[in-house]
Amino acid sequence: MKKLFLICVLAAGMAGYAQAQTTAGNMMLGGTFMYRSEKQETPAEDAKRNTFTFAPQFGYFVADNLAVGLGLDLTTVKIDQPDGDEDKSTEFLFEPFARYYMFTSNDKFAFYAEGALGFGSTKVEPDGDDEQKSSMFRFRVSPGFSYFFNEKWALDFQLSGISYTSENPNTDSDADDDKINTFEFGVSSLSPQLGFRYFIGN
Template sequence: MKSFIALFAILLFSLISNAQEESETFLIEKDTWSLGGFLSIGGSNREDTDMTPYNDLDSFSFSIRPETGYFVSDNLALGLSLGYSYGRTKYNGSELRDKSIRHNIMVSPYARKFFAISPKIAFTLMGSLEYSYDRFENIGDSDLDYTETNIYGVNLRPGFSYLLSDKFTIDANIGNIYYSYLDRLNDGREDMSSSNYGLNLSSNIYLGIRYYIN
């Protein structure tokens, strides 16, 4: 909700400002490069002696997802997003496992179109193909040693961009239309496959900043 209020305030401020001065339409020119992405690092420590050993654990996670795009025409970019994430959980006192480790690699080519609303604001549509490989390992006396999962997906994400300057935009995604197919191996043997599709227009709004080179 706070993200939604912040985005609404930005849009309202821009509309009021642009009503008071004349400017050209929202434009990111052909042959411009864009750079974006995110980095996150986190961890937790939890101890609960009254419950199972799985509630006494230490965890750490790391994720990085750089993204670059090239504008093949005005307000239309083709790009590529790459991602890697790592997670580790240590189970203190558990007789079944010592720790678990997860690695995930992601590749996603995309196309992103800007539709001008005002000189500073554009509605955006981003279509992407996504592939990710996920490996989850158990270390310790467990019946399951590891799983490997391949996920293939198609996404269409609506959003908005606010032009801070000719070098920066604030971007917001407000949901997605998606299809994904999952194929999982359990200790090297085929375990399961599934497909999912749907429309997600929840109240979650994801904000980011993108840098442009022109």
């Protein structure tokens, strides 16, 4: 009987450790990363596109399961053209964010929704041509889920979800036609990103 009671106490403690990581007053460090390689094949020519994204974050739990914080988003794209040219582009954003966790019946798994506002710039470097710079604004809502290994570490699997992006090239003209506005939602925008979280607190 005593052994059964001890097993129940340990099981209850293990079931609750994940949710204890996301209680008010705790902090988290981490981020996501993504690499994608695409090859466009046509009868006339082939082109290869490589994309890499790294997005570190720091968050503070202002309430149970709700964290707010600041992140950075760095994305680089390299396109290898059939004629040997290499085009590059870089995006750099500061991203204030909010994330809310929703735990399942298994306390090691939690779904989450994350909203973020990004402010930064982009730079496009066509091979053999002048570089082009733009200011950039982005709003996104990204769903995902986390697996909690223990009381300190969790693995994230995040999707891009819904996003709205506005780019304004730094030109001498103030014409509205210079701006590029993009809205993404659907399967093509759900590019998965993996990441890790380290929790500081109770």
